[in-house]
Every structure is written in structure tokens, then in C-alpha cells.
Amino acid sequence: MNDFRLLGQASLAELICAHAAEFDDRQTLATLSVSYLLDEVAHGRAVIEADEHAVAVVRPEGWRARKGNAILWLIFVDPEWRCAGNGSDLVMRMKVTHARKLAMHLLCHGGGRMKFFERCGFHVKQVIPAGIVMMAPCRG
Numbered sequence: 310m311n312d313f314r315l316l317g318q319a320s321l322a323e324l325i326c327a328h329a330a331e332f333d334d335r336q337t338l339a340t341l342s343v344s345y346l347l348d349e350v351a352h353g354r355a356v357i358e359a360d361e362h363a364v365a366v367v368r369p370e371g372w373r374a375r376k377g378n379a380i381l382w383l384i385f386v387d388p389e390w391r392c393a394g395n396g397s398d399l400v401m402r403m404k405v406t407h408a409r410k411l412a413m414h415l416l417c418h419g420g421g422r423m424k425f426f427e428r429c430g431f432h433v434k435q436v437i438p439a440g441i442v443m444m445a446p447c448r449g
């Protein structure tokens with residue numbers, strides 16, 4: 310795939326939604342669409358940020374009961390560029406960019422990625438129904 314940084318917000322939203330099946334939880338599969346994502350961006354409830362081979366969607370002010378904590382909502386790495394550090398680099402960049410007063414939390418979609426996020430320095434905070442786990446940064 311091309312350099313993700315050259316793509317506009319609509320193209321990035323399309324890219325993420327085209328791979329929604331990879332997020333592996335019922336809620337994301339049922340609700341994620343390009344129009345929903347762009348609407349959340351337009352209202353300041355989400356920002357889409359890209360590195361060369363990876364894209365992330367962050368809710369900068371949190372979401373619902375988690376208002377106040379920035380939440381890393383979605384992260385997607387170009388399948389051709391996986392297991393090369395691109396995912397963890399972007400998680401770390403988002404953690405630094407979006408943690409203001411409160412530390413950034415993240416949503417882990419499907420249990421398989423939990424190890425990946427634990428390696429990025431997060432631990433399980435809360436299990437949300439439909440296969441999503443809220444994770445918080447470890448101290449220190």
C-alpha cells in the first residue's frame with residue numbers, strides 16, 4: 310500500500326473500514342462505517358493520525374463513561390509492514406501526543422492483541438461486553 314501519510318482523512322477512514330473485519334469484536338463490526346468515523350472526526354470526538362505504514366484513531370476527550378481520558382480506539386498496520394515495530398511505534402506516539410492531564414487508555418478489540426498492547430506497556434483495566442477490553446498504561 311502507499312504511504313498512509315499521503316492519504317486524506319476520508320481515504321484513511323475508508324482504509325480502516327475496508328479492514329474492519331480484522332478488529333475482531335462484534336461491536337466494531339456492527340457500528341464502524343466511513344460516515345460514522347468521519348462524523349466523529351467532524352465533531353471533534355475522534356482524530357485519525359497516520360504514520361507511513363500505520364494509522365490510528367484516537368478519541369482525544371475520551372468517550373461516554375470514560376470522558377477525560379484520551380482513548381486509542383483503533384489501530385491498523387499495513388499487512389505488508391507488520392511485525393516490524395510500526396504498530397508499537399504508533400501506540401507510543403499516540404500515548405505521548407494525547408496523554409494530557411490523564412494517561413491515554415486504549416480499546417483492545419479481541420483477545421489476540423492483548424499481548425501486543427501489554428508489550429506496549431498497558432494492562433487490562435476493564436472487560437467491556439462484545440469482545441472489547443479497556444487497557445490502561447502501567448505505572449512507571
Ligand SMILES: CC(C)(COP(=O)(O)OP(=O)(O)OC[C@H]1O[C@@H](n2cnc3c(N)ncnc32)[C@H](O)[C@@H]1OP(=O)(O)O)[C@@H](O)C(=O)NCCC(=O)NCCS
Nearest residue numbers: 331384385386391392393394395396397417418421422425
Ligand atoms: C495489531 C497490529 C496493530 C500490530 O502491529 P505490528 O506493526 O505488526 O506490531 P509490532 O511490529 O509493533 O509488534 C509485533 C508484535 O505484535 C504481535 N502481533 C501483531 N499482530 C498481532 C495479532 N493480530 N494478534 C496477536 N499478536 C499480534 C506479533 O506477534 C509481534 O510479536 P513478536 O515480535 O513476538 O512476533 C497489527 O497486526 C494490525 O494492524 N492488526 C489488524 C488490526 C488490529 O487488530 N488492530 C488492533 C485492534 S485491538
